[in-house]
Amino acid sequence: MDRIFKKYSDFLLILTAFFWGSTFILMKKAIEDLPTFSFLFARFFLAFLLMFLIFYKKITLKKEDILAACILGFLNFIAYATQTYSLNFVPSNIVAFITALFVVFTPIFSFLLFKRNIKIYSIMGVIIAVMGLYLLTLSGKLIFNIYEIYPLLCAMFFGLHVSVTDVFSKKYNIYTLVTFQFLVVAILSLLFVPFESHNIKISSLVIFALFITSFFATVFAFFVQTYAQKYTTPTKTAIIFALEPVTAAFFGIMYGEKLTLFQILGGFLVIFATIINEIGDKIIKLLNAKN
Template identity: 45%
Template sequence: MRSKLYELRADLLLLSVAIAWGVTFLMVQDAINSTPVYAFLFFRFGIASILMFFIAYKYLNQINKRTIFYGVILGTFLFSAFATQTFGLLYTKSSIVAFITGLNVIFVPFLAYLIFKDHISKKVFIAAIVAVIGLYSLTMSGTLTVGIGEFLTLICAFLFALQIIYTGKFSKEVNVFLLVLFQLITVTILSLIFSLSLDDVTFNLSYDYAFFKAVLITAIFATVYAFLIQTYMQQFTTASKTAIIFAMEPVSAAIFAYFMISETLTSIQLSGAVLIVLATIIAEVKFKRKLKHTL
């Protein structure tokens, strides 16, 4: 019973992560209108790394090669997902990118089975399918074709799936705080390298209110809080359920956009949001068979 309560608490906190990502979506969108993407990622993850250092300070004596190695792996997965997603946006619509990225919800259970032989329950499989249908209805506004943009975004979804799967495994083996710290440091370093190589500017930016608001809020809530909660709570729940819960990100983004900028949703998009919520409920509810007793 206690383990079930831990799992429920973990799932609810993971839901708060999805909401944090969704709520900060508009801020990030505004910021990257005037700031190169990789430069923004460098500042976002750089500030997050500094904050995480002070949070993990008392555990620094537990640093070992395995912790650093695991953090670098997760950070590489995470940054590579951001990079392929960004390049994908150059070749196809953002709505298509959002949908294909969300396909990690179906990749996770199958990859977890292929890599670690994790069992896929029927309800999780059904929930994943429902979530994919919901994502399609909520995010798609163009014709889905197979081009370089779609291919890059498919790789992005695959990488996000790997990040979720390996976070669940690594979080049980090393100190969670240090694991998050080295993951964030890795993303910071890779973002700096890519920014210096590909962005027009990295440091000579327009440091306006939108930039500072987006960087600070995403660093605190969408990075430090989000990845610390994800890493810690995945000890108590499965990677497949985590992916389904994270499918709530576009739902929270749509709701926030509705209230903040009066962005309306079509009936199809609303039905998609409802399906994603339904998928989360299906993944969470415990179904019990009723036994018929005959006299």
């Protein structure tokens, strides 16, 4: 498996961004029938069970591995709680844009916490990605309201999660990190269930949403993120994940949304930012070789 991730880590991260982007509208519809924290509990508890059943032989119960998983789980809970809750009040495209600002927070946290240098082409990629995301999801209009603080917090904690995952994935058992952070998110979500409305409707949409988010957008996605980050940088991971709202926008078309010329341009800018971050080292090496 190490060999596969070493060779295809970036492709698998792009696939992860695709799965995450596909869930924005799906979750917005699902939480109309199943409240935010009830949905998160079901999603992450199912994900925990799936991970445990599939990889139980590779999971360790070392104290340091469990503690690291708890830290990641706490960061993940804050990120998903604020993001999912905001979908009750904010259009999914605006949530997608603000959440994607974690591409800015990731290198900042990596520098502040772990003294990782920020390369110039990574900074360029981040700036271009933010410009692209702005055009793609909002068509140049950003009207901030109080509820948009939630996805902003989400972006900060996602950026922190990516930065910490980069360090932890190289030090601790991958299977333990992924499995038990799901359990932590599920437990923390359960604590908030008594405080929300109990008008629960287990519709076919809720079941479908739980299946997609639990298996593809959680088990597959977070396992890939945690494992692949052993072989790539946190800033590159963040730039690749900037493709998430691109996917969200295209899935929105299936629900009657349309893409303007500015949004199409934004999508190309995000892709261009990904390419810059991907080939930055190679360009610098070629320039140095010529000199």
